[in-house]
Amino acid sequence: MSVKTVAIIGCGIGRLHMIEGYLPHPDKFRVQAICDLNEERLNEFGNEFGIASRTTSFEDVLTDETIDIIDICTPPGIHLEQVIAALAAGKHVICEKPLTGSLAGVDKIIEAEKRARGVLMPIFQYRYGDGIEKAKRIIEAGIAGKPYVGSVETFWLRKPEYYSVPWRGKWATELGGVLVTHALHLHDMLLHLLGPVSKVFGRVATRVNDIEVEDCASASLLMQNGAFVSLACTLGSQEQISRLRLHFENVTFESSHEPYTPGKDPWKIIAANEAVQSQIDEVIGNWQPVSPRFTTQMAHFHAHLNGAAPLPVTTKDARRALELVTAIYQSADTGREISLPIGPESPKYADWRANTR
Structure with a gap:
């Protein structure tokens, strides 16, 4: 080696x-x-x-x-x-x-x-840690069944001193706000577990700090597999948490609430019945601990x-996460639902800041 x-x-x-x-x-x-x-x-x-x-x-x-x-x-x-x-x-x-x-x-x-x-x-x-990797294994084994709905919350706190660093809070240097710099982690976790997005309706606002970029956002997603997912994020939460909750036909998953290590255990993995629990035990019963974050x-x-x-992690993975960002910005500008995939025909393809109203 x-x-x-x-x-x-x-x-x-x-x-x-x-x-x-x-x-x-x-x-x-x-x-x-x-x-x-x-x-x-x-x-x-x-x-x-x-x-x-x-x-x-x-x-x-x-x-x-x-x-x-x-x-x-x-x-x-x-x-x-x-x-x-x-x-x-x-x-x-x-x-x-x-x-x-x-x-x-x-x-x-x-x-x-x-x-x-x-x-x-x-x-x-954030893809790495015992909790998310157990969930990934159960889903890929087909045990979870049909995905129904989910929610993803990035509730963090960033005060004015955070933005005293000259490049933060500006479109030209930070490239975006809570969607790009903070919630992108949790949204990638969602895509990693639930697959690609089909349609997006989103809203963004700057409500917490005196900055150029957004610090609050919400979105409603239709996934390609038919599931509905709601996203919410802010940099004005007095208690910082990161949380995914995903409901499938046979299993409900809920992540750790730790803001910067949501992939770690404890995750709730709630089986619909004893038969499903037996399948889960068979798949993850001899689990070997996984180091979180950068280590793995x-x-x-x-x-x-x-x-x-x-x-x-591939560039296509990064593109998928940034495509979701692009769709939320475009939806927030136009007040319309945006269909994915997004290509060069989109007014936001070359620049998120392009006015699409």
């Missing part, structure tokens, strides 16, 4: 990648270089984790032939250009969410991937790079 060398670009969320994603896997990864425009933060990070190679130049990392993986943890507004540059440099790439700020941008990345030697893995770390996603990525597993 080969150890892959990593350069982390951005020492903010990059610190969590280090602690949860790389330090637990010394046999799989070695963080060899770090890059950040803030030299004080760069040196604090380097000193804490003993990383000698430090630079403020992204170009230096691109041309470093000793680096296998570039892990992009920078503000969202520059993800697109950095991902394309890293792929063109022949690197494997990891990129924090949101991958980019439009479906046109995602499709541009997909085209760049076709020409690249390396592979790209977007980050959706990075392990799966390493397995993929060694030809032992599929890519855990």
